[in-house]
Amino acid sequence: MKWLALILLPLPAMAQQVQNPRPYGWWLGDELVQTIRVPGAVDPASLPRPRAVDYWLDLRDISRRDVPGGTEITLRWQNFYSALEPREQQVPPSRIRLSDGTALDLPGFRFVTSPIRPILAPSTVDQLQPDPPFHLIDPTPARLRLAAAVLALIAGALALAWHQAWFPFRRRPARPFARAARQIARLPDAQARPLLHHALDQSFGRVLIGAELDRFLTAAPHFAPLGAQLRGFFAASDAAYFGAGAQAPQDIPRLARDLAAIERGRR
Template sequence: MVLAFLALSAGARAAPDGPPREYGWWLGDQLVQTVTLDLPEGVSLDPASLPRPRGVAYWLDLVRVEAHETAGTARITLVWQNFYSALEPSRREVPAQPVRLSDGSLRDLPGFAFVTAPIRPIRAPSTQDQMRPDPDFRLVDPGPSRLGLVLSGAGLLSVAAALAFHQGLWPFHRRPARPLTRAARQLSRMRGAAPDEAARVLHRALDATFGRVLIGAELDRFIVQRPEFRPVQDRLATFFAASDARHFGRGGTGPETAGMRDLARVLSGIERGRR
């Protein structure tokens, strides 16, 4: 009775029959694990509890499962496939798989570990002999290139200058003629000049503005041609009347230098569009 009690208390026992070797596995290798399960009398293996072929992990697949039962023994074979791409030798753990017996008890098919190795070749150390010799070289004279650069730059400047001249761009553009402005500046420097000399400067500026000799009788035509001077038409008429009286002996003192200087300054502002 004691022996029978000990046998019943022991139950089914799983003993690894043939685990795969621990080293020397590569990417894509199949590992065959065989487990022999000792069964008590009257107890069998539940086939539905056997692990199904599947992907157990991203690097491990259970490819095939086979089970064979004899009197008191179940022999289970599991075929695993390694998909771990190792960069260096790496130890991987295959988990245990539970199975169920007909009496409702659970048993584990033991897991195991193996080392997978990289499939790349061993890298040989580099040596100076593996390097190709330096190619022959020759010194390059930069003189022709510099001369070409200078000639190209000169040609570019010539083309740019010709284009600026043709289009009337700076520095070839002509500034608008401003005879009245020049006269105002000249009169501002003629502090001690005689009235006749000052009047001559202002007359020449008005002639240049009109395009021909301007006399008092054509003042209205000048205003029609240059209407911007209409606000000072009366002052121009006074200037021409005083100038005619002085030059043609009609009496009068003639225009004063200070008054002509002020008139020239006003005319200059109109000419430059400031009034």
């Protein structure tokens, strides 16, 4: 009786009327359509879901329709295998169930996929694109303009340094006020006053005292606009050195800067 029980067990049924894609002539990206007719009604929940079956194979779509005597199932597979040479690939089978619980295997199939272009195809010169036209540019004019600009910049910097009595021209004897203005910019009056007197002496050519200030302004009339400030400076010096009269407050650094400005504009 055991053999009778084994016979009565549900066995996988064989699919009928399988229409597989042609076994050759497929390339990367092609869609392969497989149609299978099975006897009886199919349980929809048992149908495989569209998915990536392998790294090179996708089940893109599966559909079914009732036909006389059973159900027609259409599976759409897509090939993503990038072949370097013709190669046979295997699409795996799928198991489904009929509505009565019978298991059924949808068969797989084999096909040959080929490379789109032979990898070892020889390359020839005529496959290369021609070189684009180009023109040589002479850099000499640009270099000459650059050299001229650099020379003009150097000359301008030297002229400005000479005009402002900057290094290396800061020790010119013709600019005593410019040198004195730099030295006394941050000194107190007690130290700044002798420096400015020394600059006046150098500009006058000998020691300049208050009594000879008019002669100095006559010899150097471009300093005449500062005559009042210079008289006040000498009066304050007399008061500081000899106690002659009250010493009025005075901005010695500013007077030195004004004298230096006239000196720069004059020479």
